[in-house]
Amino acid sequence: MRMNEGVEWALHSCVNMTWLDQDEAVTAKKLAAFYELPAAYLNKQLQSLVKAGILTSTSGPRGGFRLARRPDQITLLDIVTAIEGREDAFRCEGILRKGPGGRDDVDYRAHCELSMAMRQADLAWRKSLAGKTVADIAATVQRKHPNTREGTRARFESLRA
């Protein structure tokens, strides 16, 4: 049960975008260079965020990505599910169907006690992620490191070359 590497990249990229003006787009190449990541692959992850409605993209010169809505309207869960997909980590394949008294017409995700317990844990995980927004993260970072905003903008500027 390993989470995709792209999740970490997407999270940090989204937080980085909060330091920029909402109307200025950042290219995938710059976002990748910021952390020395492979640009083409990061681009793939950003596309997932676009499909999920978290980012908007613009083609051509002066194009790039920008947040589709305010940072306090983007939860960590939104980003994670955009990259990882919506389905639960635990897959109830309904093996009870093959056991004694098993029936084909029963949805065991709603009747198997183990499946329900796993689902409940998954729900707790999701609830925790949904409780934090990108804005919350940015605010905490800003409080602990007051010069983050300027430092980040400066680095993006230096990558303009």
Next chain:
Amino acid sequence: MRMNEGVEWALHSCVNMTWLDQDEAVTAKKLAAFYELPAAYLNKQLQSLVKAGILTSTSGPRGGFRLARRPDQITLLDIVTAIEGREDAFRCEGILRKGPGGRDDVDYRAHCELSMAMRQADLAWRKSLAGKTVADIAATVQRKHPNTREGTRARFESLRA
């Protein structure tokens, strides 16, 4: 972020063992036949449970697996971590190290806000799983389907052939 298929097998197998007398061992072949699973592969998962101290194994005729301790002392988290491993789903690779002001001597799992948020969610998940024991599951099943114990034992007997 897909959980191993073996987790579901291990969970159901452990619950099934609660219906049997604690001193009688069940072979991997029988446990597999119960749900029509591949025996050799299930055996692999059971070995992981043995290494984790959840089951004990006996070789030779009349051998097999049995619970290493009382069902109320085995949490779902124990089983899941035995199969999946102990590490978190989210891997903090410390990409901040490559960013502005990044240092190699900092443990970013304890300083990166995003990493901590993800860790907190993981903790909520673990806490939920640790709150339910195999005995809890068995008790609920027994209450909803009072004939489960006898039905399970009967099926194991019929698989003796």
Next chain:
DNA sequence: GCGTCGGTACTCGGATAACGCGTGTCCGAGTTGGCTCGG
């Protein structure tokens, strides 16, 4: 001088390979039970 048109460079977007891990299988080591043979 001003507007329009074409070219060019730049960006995203999806299609395309390579690697790694989960999945599945097999055979050997060890042990217990039963059978046989001798007393």
Next chain:
DNA sequence: CCGAGCCAACTCGGACACGCGTTATCCGAGTACCGACGC
């Protein structure tokens, strides 16, 4: 009839292939800017 020793069958345990998903990369479609040309 009883006991000891040997054989055989059964079980776990780890070593060995296969397939799919993640990881990584490349090239084409589309667009905005910039310059040139004509009026």
